[in-house]
Amino acid sequence: HRVAVIYISHRLDEIKQIADRVTILRDGRHIITADQKDLSPSQIIEHMVGRNLEYFYPKKKNHSGPVLLDVEGLSRRGVCQEVSFHVRRGEILGIAGLAGSGRTEIAELLFGRKKPDRGIIRIGGQPIRVRSPRHAVSHGIGLIPEERKSHGLVLEMSIFDNTTLPILECCSFCGFLRRKQLASRVAQVTQDLQLKAASLSQPVKNLSGGNQQKVVLAKWLLRDCKIYIFDEPTRGVDVSAKSEIYRLMEDLAMRGAGIMMISSDIPEVLHMSDRILVVREGRIAGELRREDATGESILRLAVGGEGVAS
Numbered sequence: 001h002r003v004a005v006i007y008i009s010h011r012l013d014e015i016k017q018i019a020d021r022v023t024i025l026r027d028g029r030h031i032i033t034a035d036q037k038d039l040s041p042s043q044i045i046e047h048m049v050g051r052n053l054e055y056f057y058p059k060k061k062n063h064s065g066p067v068l069l070d071v072e073g074l075s076r077r078g079v080c081q082e083v084s085f086h087v088r089r090g091e092i093l094g095i096a097g098l099a100g101s102g103r104t105e106i107a108e109l110l111f112g113r114k115k116p117d118r119g120i121i122r123i124g125g126q127p128i129r130v131r132s133p134r135h136a137v138s139h140g141i142g143l144i145p146e147e148r149k150s151h152g153l154v155l156e157m158s159i160f161d162n163t164t165l166p167i168l169e170c171c172s173f174c175g176f177l178r179r180k181q182l183a184s185r186v187a188q189v190t191q192d193l194q195l196k197a198a199s200l201s202q203p204v205k206n207l208s209g210g211n212q213q214k215v216v217l218a219k220w221l222l223r224d225c226k227i228y229i230f231d232e233p234t235r236g237v238d239v240s241a242k243s244e245i246y247r248l249m250e251d252l253a254m255r256g257a258g259i260m261m262i263s264s265d266i267p268e269v270l271h272m273s274d275r276i277l278v279v280r281e282g283r284i285a286g287e288l289r290r291e292d293a294t295g296e297s298i299l300r301l302a303v304g305g306e307g308v309a310s
Contacts, residue, residue, distance in 0.1 A: 010048075010238035012041050024048055026240065048239045056243055057271035058250040062290075063090030064274060067125075068258040069227050071110070074119030079105040080282035083119070087227065087258040092249060094273030095262040096298050102282035103262045104146055107229045111143040112136040123226065137166055140226030144216050144233055146262070152216040155205035159197055160186055162204050162215050166223040189218045194244060210241030217248065228252060231262045246272060266295045278302050 007018055015022060015036065022039055024031040024047040031047050039047075049056060069087040074080060080102045087093045097103045108114045110121065112130040121128055123139055130136045136143070145151040153162055163186050186200060193214045197207060204215050213233070220228060230249065234242040249272065253259055263269050269276055276288040278301035286301040 012044060015044070016041070026050055045239050049243050050240075056246075058247050062274055063253050063256075065089035065091075065256065068123065069110075069260075070120075070122040070125070072120040072122075074106065074109055074116050074121070076105070076109060076114060076116045079109070079114065083282070083284055085277055085284060085287075087260060089256045089258055090253050091274045092253050092259045092261055092272055094269040094276040095260055095279060096264075096266070096269050096276055096302065097279035097285070098302050099264065101279045101302065103279045104231055105282070106279065107143060107231050107260065107262060110136065110229065111141060137223065137225075141229065142166070142220035142223055142225035142227070143229045144213075144220065144231060146231040146235070148212055148216050153204050153212060156203060158201045159190065159195070159204055159207075159215055160200040163190070163200075163219045163222060166219050185222055186218070189221050190214070193218055193221075193248070208238075210237035213237050213241065213245070217245070225257065227258045227260070229260045229262070232264065233261065234263075234265065234268065266298055269293075269298065270295065280304065 007014075009015060019036045021033060022036050022044065023033040024044065026048060045056065065088055067086045068089045071086065072084050074083040083106055085093070095103050095106070105114065109116050109119075110130065112132045112135050115131070121130060123141075128135075128139050130139065130141075133143075149155060154165075160183070164182050167182075167185075183200070190197075190200065195214045195218065196211055204212055207215070213236075228249075233245050233249070237245070246268075249259055249261065261269070261272060270293055273293075274290055276290070276293050276298065278285045278288070278298055280302055285304075288297060288301075
């Protein structure tokens with residue numbers, strides 16, 4: 001007996017290995033059906049996204065202004081040692097490194113999820129003490145975490161309730177929420193992000209990975225942060241959602257926010273970063289200028305070789 005298999009995936013390497021024919025859908029519409037051997041990975045992406053691949057990553061311009069975030073000698077035993085770097089207004093700073101190198105732990109120290117043993121954090125030239133995530137948020141720092149389901153969302157709660165968590169104190173009076181004010185703001189930001197959901201009351205556990213990530217993004221956009229820390233921002237999302245997230249990051253940079261993007265996706269780091277820091281064993285192994293960076297130079301620094309210093 002022969003069996004027909006319908007395999008649904010946005011992992012292109014799996015599609016190339018498994019599929020005989022490929023059907024591509026976008027926004028609920030049939031786009032194309034063709035033999036897998038007749039479609040290159042770039043053609044598949046173009047059909048999924050709806051635009052030429054050269055526009056997949058937004059055209060990057062350096063919008064860098066004054067230093068916004070300055071970190072000096074940040075250290076925590078067993079996590080990182082003497083980490084120093086800065087992020088400018090309008091800049092996307094890429095953070096690369098192998099799994100377990102300390103990239104996420106540095107983000108957690110900046111966001112107050114862990115406390116450093118020593119080090120100085122300055123925003124706009126003023127030293128701050130980040131004792132908790134609440135303090136980080138009050139200073140204009142937002143974290144889009146690597147583990148969105150466990151650290152970025154309350155899965156049983158609705159889109160509306162998740163999105164408004166960081167701004168409740170801004171939109172309440174005598175302990176009562178101004179729901180109409182909140183509803184209009186949430187509706188606008190989710191529309192801007194092209195969030196696909198039946199309604200704002202839908203539980204986030206029922207959304208796709210890409211739409212769950214958009215809910216995480218929406219809550220920090222409502223908070224209007226100065227500094228956004230994106231930790232693996234496109235992990236587990238489809239190609240179309242990736243493209244939208246890249247454009248959002250570029251738009252935030254153009255508006256003057258400072259962005260740290262932690263990523264294991266080397267093409268993502270190369271295409272989206274103005275500068276790249278490589279972390280190895282809890283230390284900054286090197287810094288690469290955008291024009292000097294290659295996949296090889298990043299990996300060389302990540303595993304302990306020499307790179308191109310900035």
